[in-house]
Amino acid sequence: MSTFDELCGIAGYTRALERQLRPAFDIQVFYLDQYLMRSTQRRVNRLADREIKAICKALSGFDAVNIQLEFGTLGMTQRQIMRRLDWLCRAAPTLSVTFHTILDDEGPAWGDVFALLGQGKVKAARNMVFGGTKNRDLARKTYGLLRRMQRSKPTRVIVHTRRDARMMKDIHRINEVLHHPLAFIDGETATEARAAVSRNDFPLLRQVPPDAKLIGTFGFVSGYKGFETAIEAMRYLPEDHHLLIFGGIHPQTIRRHEPRDPYIDRLL
Numbered sequence: 001m002s003t004f005d006e007l008c009g010i011a012g013y014t015r016a017l018e019r020q021l022r023p024a025f026d027i028q029v030f031y032l033d034q035y036l037m038r039s040t041q042r043r044v045n046r047l048a049d050r051e052i053k054a055i056c057k058a059l060s061g062f063d064a065v066n067i068q069l070e071f072g073t074l075g076m077t078q079r080q081i082m083r084r085l086d087w088l089c090r091a092a093p094t095l096s097v098t099f100h101t102i103l104d105d106e107g108p109a110w111g112d113v114f115a116l117l118g119q120g121k122v123k124a125a126r127n128m129v130f131g132g133t134k135n136r137d138l139a140r141k142t143y144g145l146l147r148r149m150q151r152s153k154p155t156r157v158i159v160h161t162r163r164d165a166r167m168m169k170d171i172h173r174i175n176e177v178l179h180h181p182l183a184f185i186d187g188e189t190a191t192e193a194r195a196a197v198s199r200n201d202f203p204l205l206r207q208v209p210p211d212a213k214l215i216g217t218f219g220f221v222s223g224y225k226g227f228e229t230a231i232e233a234m235r236y237l238p239e240d241h242h243l244l245i246f247g248g249i250h251p252q253t254i255r256r257h258e259p260r261d262p263y264i265d266r267l268l
Contacts, residue, residue, distance in 0.1 A: 002068035003032050008250075009219060010070050010100060016185060028062075030055045037084075038076050045080070052084045056091035065092035066158075070100045071138060078134065082141050089149050097146065098158040098180075102167070103139035108132030143172040150175050205244075213241045220250040223263050231267065 002014040014029060021027055036048035059065055067088055075081040089095055108129045116125035149155045156176040159165050165179040185193070199205040199214075208214070217230050227245065234243050249261045 002029060003034060003070075003073050008034075008073075010068050010073060013100075013182070014068050020186060030058070032073050034073065037074055037080075038072070040076055048075070048080075049084070052087055056087050059088075059091040060093065062093065064094040064096065066096045066098060067092075068098050068100070071103070071142075078138050078141075081138065082145075085142065086145060089145060092153070094154045095149055096156040096158060099164070099168075100160075102159065102164050103135045103142070104132070105136050105139035105143065105172075107136040143174070146174055147172075208242055209240070211240065214244055215241060216244045216246055218246045221245065221247045221261075221264065221267070222250065222253070223266075227267055 003011040018027055018029060033048075033051065036044060036051055039045060039048065065088075067085075069085075071081050074084045089097075109132065113125045113128050116122075116128065146155060146157065154176075155174075156178060157168050157174045158178045158180055159168060160179060160182045162179050165177045168174045168177045199208070199210075205214075215230070215234075217227060219225065221227060230243055230245075234241065245267075249264065253261070255261075
């Protein structure tokens with residue numbers, strides 16, 4: 001289960017996995033329609049639940065099921081997300097869940113909250129408390145669900161770093177944890193891309209001296225990814241180093257009647 005036919009990092013990752021795995025396995029991708037899954041309208045919400053139940057009914061015919069889990073792809077509310085994730089996990093004969101976001105189950109960082117209050121940033125402090133509490137509850141319910149699943153069926157968790165793998169195993173008590181690099185293409189494809197692409201393919205780079213050293217960041221531009229850190233780091237590098245930000249605002253976060261995303265304004 002994954003997003004697939006849309007502009008989304010998880011969709012891109014799933015398409016790359018499918019290309020690499022299809023020669024060896026019979027694969028079917030169940031597409032999580034984001035119009036249905038992320039709607040808060042009651043009628044559309046029922047249609048989304050019906051879609052998930054149809055997927056669950058089909059899963060009994062598969063040897064193994066993988067869920068590419070980015071929590072927001074299953075719903076907008078905690079109730080939506082956990083209800084649908086529970087149905088999918090129970091229906092899978094053999095289950096693996098790939099985590100693209102690891103939620104902290106410790107709750108709000110109270111030191112940071114009090115620091116914001118001390119600066120008079122009440123709204124920011126309130127948002128931090130709300131977000132931390134929401135993430136804590138969602139994390140605890142998700143990890144608890146997977147612990148229950150592993151008692152009755154083969155259950156594996158896949159993460160992208162060794163540190164996250166240790167946390168899943170040691171703290172959240174998941175028995176089988178694998179860590180796979182977040183790689184989109186194989187070595188042969190990467191070599192072909194390097195041979196076929198040059199700086200001249202990017203009009204803005206024609207203004208940069210040919211001997212300049214280029215540092216790139218890639219992906220949707222969002223506050224939690226730390227683009228400010230990369231920008232700040234440029235202060236400490238020689239002037240021939242240039243930072244390139246490849247990416248844009250995630251389609252799901254674009255708001256109506258907003259001339260420019262507030263985070264983009266902060267970066268500028």
